[in-house]
Amino acid sequence: MDKTQYKDVYVFVEQRDGVVQKVAVELLGKARELADALGERVVAMLLGHDISAKAEELIAYGADVVLCADERELAQYTTEPYAQAIAQIVRERKPSIVLIGATTIGRDLGPRLSARLETGLTADCTGLDISEERDLLMTRPAFGGNLMATIICKEHRPQMSTVRPGVMRAKEKDASRTGVVEKVDIHFDKSKFRVKVLETVKEQKNKIDITEAKVLVSGGRGVGNAEGFAMLGKLAETLGAEVSSSRAMVDAGVMPHDRQVGQTGKTVRPDLYFAMGISGAIQHLAGMEESGYIVAVNKDKYAPIFGVADLGIVGDVKKVVPLLTERLAALSKHNK
Ligand SMILES: Cc1cc2nc3c(=O)[nH]c(=O)nc-3n(C[C@H](O)[C@H](O)[C@H](O)COP(=O)(O)OP(=O)(O)OC[C@H]3O[C@@H](n4cnc5c(N)ncnc54)[C@H](O)[C@@H]3O)c2cc1C
Structure with a gap:
């Protein structure tokens, strides 16, 4: 594999009902640091339907480029359409690093993508850095949390990692930042779609998520x-x-x-x-x-x-x- 063909730090921007999830903003902050260390760009992958209005906000949080896949098939998260869309983007554009939030959605998506793209995935990272050889250093607890392991994906690209919400710090929103918003057309293979969402029933919650509590x-x-x-x-x-x-x-x-x-x-x-x-x-x-x-x-x-x-x-x-x-x-x- 010619690793020199792969560059830029890509972030999967998870949104639910058009609301960008906090973890995506946190990952953009970390991606900014990694991209600056590499001298490369931060690229946000914004997938959904009628979501293009969110692109500018992602630039304010650190993205240089927002790839916007606005498709009816992506309105609600289901595994196959999202996996197809991101796999297509990765194959066409060859990112060096792909970061995904370790939410229920990210935990479903990450392993599918790494298998399709024939690359590694380090789950639940608590630290991300760049080595002298320009590889991504992915640190996570191992052996029941008794030691921290730093994992490198030396032979394959992209280097993929999931990070839990609340682990990385988001950057301050900077409305003066400029960037490029690019529309991406996804070519779905609908014959592979096996799941249809018939109805969404939301759990009644009157409590605040503990990750949001002060x-x-x-x-x-x-x-x-x-x-x-x-x-x-x-x-x-x-x-x-x-x-x-x-x-x-x-x-x-x-x-x-x-x-x-x-x-x-x-x-x-x-x-x-x-x-x-x-x-x-x-x-x-x-x-x-x-x-x-x-x-x-x-x-x-x-x-x-x-x-x-x-x-x-x-x-x-x-x-x-x-x-x-x-x-x-x-x-x-x-x-x-
Ligand atoms: C792979 C793995 C993953 C894990 N993930 C998690 C995780 O996500 N979160 C987590 O919490 N744990 C996790 N654990 C479990 C973890 O190792 C501990 O077993 C657990 O955190 C212990 O919970 P505890 O402190 O409530 O109980 P204990 O360890 O039993 O501690 C109870 C404490 O209460 C004190 N106490 C007792 N009575 C009183 C009293 N009346 N007043 C004041 N103090 C009192 C005791 O002195 C003691 O310090 C994980 C373990 C493994 C192996």
């Missing part, structure tokens, strides 16, 4: 049960926060998986993170250690969570949390 009150095995989490709920209400959880309480069936923080849950970066009765296993830390300010309450003063906490309280959550809630409620009343 304050999180997270509970672990030390919180114990649903009653314990109801106690955390009261504290969260006082603070305008969301409740999240360690995996232990998800496995115990006390909390749903979409509230799980960590390596196999979500990566969060709130301004304030409360770790209540959470030991601080490496797989949990991987999902929250970048939080702005961390408060930990644990009855074991040697708990590893205190190693990352800005403020540690050694005590029983069942005593500390109601006191904290009471005090904060009084303070907020006083400040009104």
